[in-house]
Amino acid sequence: AQSVTQLGSHVSVSEGALVLLRCNYSSSVPPYLFWYVQYPNQGLQLLLKYTTGATLVKGINGFEAEFKKSETSFHLTKPSAHMSDAAEYFCAVRNPNAGGTSYGKLTFGQGTILTVHP
Amino acid sequence: NAGVTQTPKFQVLKTGQSMTLQCAQDMNHEYMSWYRQDPGMGLRLIHYSVGAGITDQGEVPNGYNVSRSTTEDFPLRLLSAAPSQTSVYFCASNPRGSEQFFGPGTRLTVL
Numbered sequence: 001a002q003s004v005t006q007l008g009s010h011v012s013v014s015e016g017a018l019v020l021l022r023c024n025y026s027s028s029v030p031p032y033l034f035w036y037v038q039y040p041n042q043g044l045q046l047l048l049k050y051t052t053g054a055t056l057v058k059g060i061n062g063f064e065a066e067f068k069k070s071e072t073s074f075h076l077t078k079p080s081a082h083m084s085d086a087a088e089y090f091c092a093v094r095n096p097n098a099g100g101t102s103y104g105k106l107t108f109g110q111g112t113i114l115t116v117h118p
Numbered sequence: 119n120a121g122v123t124q125t126p127k128f129q130v131l132k133t134g135q136s137m138t139l140q141c142a143q144d145m146n147h148e149y150m151s152w153y154r155q156d157p158g159m160g161l162r163l164i165h166y167s168v169g170a171g172i173t174d175q176g177e178v179p180n181g182y183n184v185s186r187s188t189t190e191d192f193p194l195r196l197l198s199a200a201p202s203q204t205s206v207y208f209c210a211s212n213p214r215g216s217e218q219f220f221g222p223g224t225r226l227t228v229l
Binding site for chain 2: 004006009034036042043044045046049090092103104105106107108109110111
């Protein structure tokens with residue numbers, strides 16, 4: 001079974017500071033990995049994803065994440081935080097070897113609420 | 119395209135009542151899924167569908183039924199609402215091999 005752990009339910013940074021949101025996964029095979037963002041009272045929006053190939057993935061709004069198989073991690077970073085980045089962020093995984101049914105099944109982490117101070 | 123739509127946006131039920139949460143997508147996606155979101159627990163999969171007429175259980179299926187008679191629609195039925203089903207419900211859809219696209223959610227309160 002897969003699982004996802006997001007370290008830190010709340011992260012607070014100053015505007016202009018580095019954003020680092022941590023995600024570690026447990027999976028019997030290298031999974032497909034996703035980061036989603038949820039703004040207040042809205043649905044989830046995809047930030048970026050890793051399936052295969054280059055392990056450093058760039059997403060929208062200046063975010064990027066690096067897949068590190070040896071550390072079973074997929075941490076999300078942004079060099080300089082903006083006030084508009086304040087939201088809840090979710091890391092999710094999917095088993096690529098579970099057959100066709102796996103495409104409809106994501107396992108999510110607990111979420112990290114990012115606060116950005118002026 | 120409207121994407122993934124969900125109705126209603128808000129609902130209050132009394133314990134024991136039944137209701138259906140509606141989900142529709144106009145992107146001709148093969149896969150559709152229902153999740154519930156609870157504070158500190160992320161999103162948990164309730165049921166999912168790999169195509170019209172094919173559904174399966176997720177992590178937390180008890181108390182919920184689904185059916186998928188068309189590609190576009192994937193309603194979630196609460197048979198006898200309980201306070202433990204107070205949550206925000208998200209529907210998602212995706213084509214094979216792609217990420218999931220989420221609807222705006224339904225906030226349900228069971229008294």
